[in-house]
Amino acid sequence: MAERDIEFKVFRYKQGQDAPSYQTFKVRCDENTTVLVALQDIRRDQDGTLIMRHSCHHASCGTCGMIINGREELSCVVKVFDLGTPTVVVEPMRNMPLISDLVVDMEPFYDRFNATGLPFIRQSEFLDDAEVAEGIEAYMRCENCIECNLCVSACPIMGSDPTYLGPAALAAAWRVVEEPRGIQTQPVLDWVDSANGCWRCHVAYECNEACPSGVFPGDQIMALRRELTKRKFRRLFGGK
Amino acid sequence: MADVQPTTDPVRPKRPLNAWFNPRGRSINTIAFALNRLTAIGLTVYLFLHLAILSLLLRGEESWNSFIAIARTPWFLMLDVVLLFGVVYHMFNGIRVALVGMGVANYRQKTLFYVLVGIALVLFAVGAVLIFTK
Numbered sequence: 001m002a003e004r005d006i007e008f009k010v011f012r013y014k015q016g017q018d019a020p021s022y023q024t025f026k027v028r029c030d031e032n033t034t035v036l037v038a039l040q041d042i043r044r045d046q047d048g049t050l051i052m053r054h055s056c057h058h059a060s061c062g063t064c065g066m067i068i069n070g071r072e073e074l075s076c077v078v079k080v081f082d083l084g085t086p087t088v089v090v091e092p093m094r095n096m097p098l099i100s101d102l103v104v105d106m107e108p109f110y111d112r113f114n115a116t117g118l119p120f121i122r123q124s125e126f127l128d129d130a131e132v133a134e135g136i137e138a139y140m141r142c143e144n145c146i147e148c149n150l151c152v153s154a155c156p157i158m159g160s161d162p163t164y165l166g167p168a169a170l171a172a173a174w175r176v177v178e179e180p181r182g183i184q185t186q187p188v189l190d191w192v193d194s195a196n197g198c199w200r201c202h203v204a205y206e207c208n209e210a211c212p213s214g215v216f217p218g219d220q221i222m223a224l225r226r227e228l229t230k231r232k233f234r235r236l237f238g239g240k
Numbered sequence: 241m242a243d244v245q246p247t248t249d250p251v252r253p254k255r256p257l258n259a260w261f262n263p264r265g266r267s268i269n270t271i272a273f274a275l276n277r278l279t280a281i282g283l284t285v286y287l288f289l290h291l292a293i294l295s296l297l298l299r300g301e302e303s304w305n306s307f308i309a310i311a312r313t314p315w316f317l318m319l320d321v322v323l324l325f326g327v328v329y330h331m332f333n334g335i336r337v338a339l340v341g342m343g344v345a346n347y348r349q350k351t352l353f354y355v356l357v358g359i360a361l362v363l364f365a366v367g368a369v370l371i372f373t374k
Contacts, residue, residue: 013251020251070265094259097249108245115244152247154266156273159259162246169244203337204273205349206266219346226343 001030006080008038010050011091012101020098022089023047029080035088036064036075039102051101059212062148066102067091072150072210093153095166109149112169115191116176117183118143144215145172151207151217163196167207167217170198174220177227189228198224272333272353279330286323317371324367332360 006029013020025046027038036054043050054064057076064075069089080088096104120143151167152158158166165173173192177185192198198221207217248254261274296303310316336356340349 067265072265094252095247095249095254097247098251108247111245156259156270158247159254160256162248162254163244164247165244166247202273203340203349205269206273209267209269216347218349222340222343222346222349224343225341226346229342 001032003028003030004081005029006038007087008042009087009089010039010042010101012050013098014049014100024087027080031079031081033080034076035066035068035073035078035080035083035090038080038088039075039090051099051103053103060146062146062213065093065148065150065153067093067153072154074148074150074212077212093149095153095155095158096149104149106149109147109152109166109168112165113147113172116169116172116188118145118172118176119181143172143175144213145175146213148212150210150212151215154206154210156204156206157200157202161196161200164200165192165197167201167221168215170201170224171207171215171217171220173198174224174227177224189224189231192224193228198228268353269350272357275329276333276337279326282323282326283330286326314372320371321368324371325364328360328364328367329357332356 005026008025008027009022010025011020012023025042027033027041029038034057036052036057039050039052040054043052052064052066052075054076055061056063059074059077062074065072066075067073067090068075068078069083069085072093075090090102092098092102093104096106096108099105145168147168149168151171155164155167157164170192173188176183176188201218201221203218203222205218208219211217260277263270263274293307296307333353333356336349336352340346340352345352
């Protein structure tokens with residue numbers, strides 16, 4: 001297995017410091033080394049103070065989101081050699097308050113996301129042609145969104161408006177409206193029908209590019225707008 | 241529903257111009273988004289410039305004719321070409337933004353972008369040739 005030394009330029013910041021800086025490390029990588037594994041190697045062998053967040057190592061938990069060579073990625077599934085650059089620049093996600101090194105404060109994210117009332121687990125029906133064991137009428141599955149914050153980090157409007165609800169929360173709001181499953185949808189629609197709700201989006205669609213789990217938040221924001229536009233027109237012509 | 245926590249970061253203050261116009265690590269979507277803003281600003285400036293130039297008519301035939309002489313120089317025609325690009329790009333990308341923004345063809349926005357901006361570029365090329373040849 002071919003091995004090579006790769007340079008990592010890592011964003012560093014500790015509470016109380018005047019300003020962030022970058023620190024360079026060299027890591028021996030092979031074709032299976034992911035950025036997350038390389039960062040763990042740095043922490044184990046070179047600098048134990050490097051702070052990052054991670055958990056599952058297979059793109060399910062959404063905790064290891066960061067900016068790699070300028071793009072929002074889950075570091076656990078980005079192979080270092082696939083990047084094709086002699087130096088890999090690693091930075092924390094944008095548009096959330098920085099805590100330390102590669103870790104951002106996710107509280108504003110969950111503050112928005114949880115407000116929609118989207119359940120983490122939903123009940124799903126089986127496909128018509130699926131072979132289902134007798135007695136099982138439905139099964140439980142996790143929602144697609146892994147709450148990684150990558151879409152929020154990529155959004156240019158989040159970079160200019162601190163009160164924008166953001167793509168993840170708006171996509172979650174659309175999921176609730178689309179399939180309410182017992183949740184009252186009117187308060188959710190009222191919440192997103194505001195200046196810092198779905199109308200604040202300026203159709204840059206970087207959220208779609210960044211999303212690692214196929215939620216495509218930009219499309220869902222526009223679906224929300226369609227629903228709101230439909231309702232406003234209906235009301236204009238005397239409907240409910 | 242309550243107001244949300246702001247995403248203000250004291251360590252990394254928001255830099256809107258950087259967020260909107262820095263293409264590093266971004267896709268064609270950001271180019272489309274940034275160009276739409278830049279052409280909007282350009283067209284607004286042009287509108288006022290246009291009104292100011294039209295006001296030359298109030299100063300009589302001679303001042304208008306001297307402006308027309310400048311307007312026919314190759315350098316000035318280049319500005320016309322830039323203006324034409326701003327008009328056709330903003331118009332056709334604007335159609336996409338308006339449609340998608342109302343939830344029409346939102347799942348096909350990228351295709352819509354390539355088709356409409358493709359038409360815009362063809363019109364731009366034809367218009368640019370006509371500016372210099374007619």
